[in-house]
Amino acid sequence: MNISHLSSADLNLLPVFQVLLEERSVTRAAGRLNLTQPAISRNLTRLRELFNDPLFTRTPKGLAPTPRAEALALQLHQSLQDLSQLISPATFNPATATQNFRLATTDYGTQVLLPPVLKRIRAEAPGVNLEIVPWHENLVQQLDHEDIDLSICAVEDAPAAIHGRGVGFDRFICVVREDHPLIKRGLSLESYATYPHALITMGGARKGAIDYLLEERGLSRRIALRVPHFVAALAMISQTDLILTVPYGLAVSFAEQYKLQMLPFPMEQKGFTYSIIWHERHMKDPGHVWLRQLVFEELTKTLEELNVGFRI
Incomplete structure (x- = not known):
């Protein structure tokens, strides 16, 4: 592809060429394109220079395409269709999409x-x-x-x-196994910081959002288990004394399945938004x-x- 040659050509002439091929008349072509006859004649002159060929000759029945114009006609029609699709607004039909x-x-x-x-x-x-x-x-x-x-x-x-x-909005809550001693005693901030925890790491993080909240209060917790998956963490703590702090939506979805008890998160929290x-x-x-x-x-x-x- 010769880009420099293409950029120097006036591609606006091509639709005029197509209409002249279809109408075989300067007058009718001017009407379809909402241009004057002199404007169509000037465009035809430039087309002849571009293709180095007369393209049309005058006959009693109108314009007759030259062999060169006839050879160009099929390729021109397809090229204009391709260009039209190229610049048309993109569309998406779910019923037929294969993306x-x-x-x-x-x-x-x-x-x-x-x-x-x-x-x-x-x-x-x-x-x-x-x-x-x-x-x-x-x-x-x-x-x-x-x-x-x-x-x-x-x-x-x-x-x-x-x-x-x-x-949507969510907030943290704590889950423990169904016979965990904290269920009867209640979960205070002190007991929360004292008991061992499981942490969902999601990519290898050594700390979670909860650890930073604890640090603001001069507290820390022991992470006895790090696991990269939410649901796996629920299954694993169901057989231990570990505390797991998770979004409420997760806990309410799986607490019954894994025989877990939900306990209030013992700190004030703003919650968070899923996006x-x-x-x-x-x-x-x-x-x-x-x-x-x-x-x-x-x-x-x-x-x-x-x-x-x-x-x-």
Whole structure:
């Protein structure tokens, strides 16, 4: 492809050429293009210079294309169609779409928040493929490099190129095995700091948000178990004396299954907001807009249902 030659050519002449091929008349071509006859004649002169060929000869029945014009006609028509599609606004039809989307979240998000999302995607866009990838703490900075379409997380300080939308509120509560001694004694701040804990690390973090809250009060806790998965942590503490501090939505979803007791978190807390986040390069993509809205609607509904009757 000779880009310099292409950039020097006036491509606005090509639609005029196409209409002249179809109408075989300067007068009719001028009418279709809402131009004057002299303007069409000037464009025809420039077309002849561009292709170094007369292109049309006058006959009693109108303009007759030369062999060169006839040879160009089919390729010209296809090229103009391709250009028209290229500059047309992008569209997305879920019913016929075959796109692949990558969504990052935790195992909690995968097991509790995403099933309604997948159900709706399968109903509305059966040809769309969804890949779930693990969330990790550095993913916000790497969202574009890892080619992630959406991430479900609780994030406060996102880079300028990252956009987000809140989908629901949650707060921390504590879970212990069903016959844990703290159930009868009650969970105070002192006993919370004294008992051993399990920590969900999500990417290898040595501390969690709770540890920073404790440090503000001059306290610390012993982390006896570090595990990278939410649901695995629930299963593991069900056989121990460990305390696990988790979002209420997670606890209420699995407490009965793992025979766990929920206890109030013994410190004042502001709670946190779950968000869906994405890189700005996806902002105008119609398929991405559809996915964002679908995930927003389903996650908002699910989180509202999980927090109905919050009782801790």
